[in-house]
Amino acid sequence: MGRDKSALPVDGPGGTLSQRTARMLLAHTAPCVELGPGTSGLPHHPDPGRGPLVALAGAASVWETLPDDSDVLVVATDLPRLTPSLVAWLVAHPAAGAVVPVDEGRRQPLCARYPVAALRATPAVVASGATSLKEWLAGLDVHDAGPDEWVGAAGDAWALRDADTPEELAALSAAGPGAPPAARAR
Numbered sequence: 001m002g003r004d005k006s007a008l009p010v011d012g013p014g015g016t017l018s019q020r021t022a023r024m025l026l027a028h029t030a031p032c033v034e035l036g037p038g039t040s041g042l043p044h045h046p047d048p049g050r051g052p053l054v055a056l057a058g059a060a061s062v063w064e065t066l067p068d069d070s071d072v073l074v075v076a077t078d079l080p081r082l083t084p085s086l087v088a089w090l091v092a093h094p095a096a097g098a099v100v101p102v103d104e105g106r107r108q109p110l111c112a113r114y115p116v117a118a119l120r121a122t123p124a125v126v127a128s129g130a131t132s133l134k135e136w137l138a139g140l141d142v143h144d145a146g147p148d149e150w151v152g153a154a155g156d157a158w159a160l161r162d163a164d165t166p167e168e169l170a171a172l173s174a175a176g177p178g179a180p181p182a183a184r185a186r
Contacts, residue, residue, distance in 0.1 A: 010080055010173060016040075018077045028087045029073055033062050036077070052076075052110060053133050057122035066116045074119075076110035080172045081158045086111070089153035097141035101150045103160040107142075109133045111160055114140070 010017055018040035025032045026042075034044035035055045045062055047055040056074070066072065073090055075082070086101075090113045093099045100112040110133075118140050125136050151157050163169035 010169075017080065021075055021077045021079070021082065024082060024084050024087045025073060025075060027084055028091050033059070035059050040077070051131060051133075053122060053131060053136055054126055056119055056136075057126040060120065060123050063116055063119040063122075068116065070116045071113050072116055072119055073113050074110060076162060078162045078164070079111060079160065080163055080169060081156050081161055082111065083154050083156050083159050086150060086154035086156075086159050089150060093143070093145070095143035095145075097143060098137070099143045099145055100137070101145045101160055103147065107134075107137065107144065108160045109137060110162075 010020055016039060018034065018036070022032060022034070022040040022042050032042050034040045034042045035058075036044060036047045038044040045059045048058055052074075063072070073087070075087070090099060090101075090111075093113065098112060098114045098118060100107045100109055102108070118136075121139075122136060125139070130136060147157070150159075154160075158172065161168075161172055163172050
């Protein structure tokens with residue numbers, strides 16, 4: 001993208017991707033914490049910039065403050081089509097363990113729900129040499145939620161599409177409900 005995605009404008013004047021995501025999360029769950037530069041208006045924990053798994057591991061002090069039986073939503077800020085109803089669906093999903101939506105045959109681990117115990121284990125996973133979320137997910141009990149589960153709840157088949165370039169952000173932001181964004185390699 002060439003710059004911090006979280007501060008990119010969406011939703012009219014004064015709104016950024018991170019603020020939009022924060023509003024959706026706050027409407028359905030609390031407490032909310034940003035792992036990043038602090039652009040959302042939420043309390044934040046710095047992201048060391050070495051990938052999502054390392055960011056989750058670096059926030060161990062956050063996970064320790066949560067009740068042992070709690071679940072945590074992990075949601076990336078670069079999902080311009082994310083809907084409040086998809087966030088609500090993740091919160092309410094009846095599956096035990098992790099709930100990870102699958103889009104185009106791929107897991108979307110940065111718009112998912114995890115047991116706090118799994119997040120508390122991330123420092124040990126990183127210390128063992130793991131560097132990717134795929135490696136961490138391999139050790140979890142995961143409910144892979146296919147489009148048949150989440151699309152109806154999201155109300156938008158493109159809700160899990162992330163924006164990695166200015167063109168993708170523009171296409172995803174401009175596409176109307178149900179309209180596919182510009183094609184891209186995933």
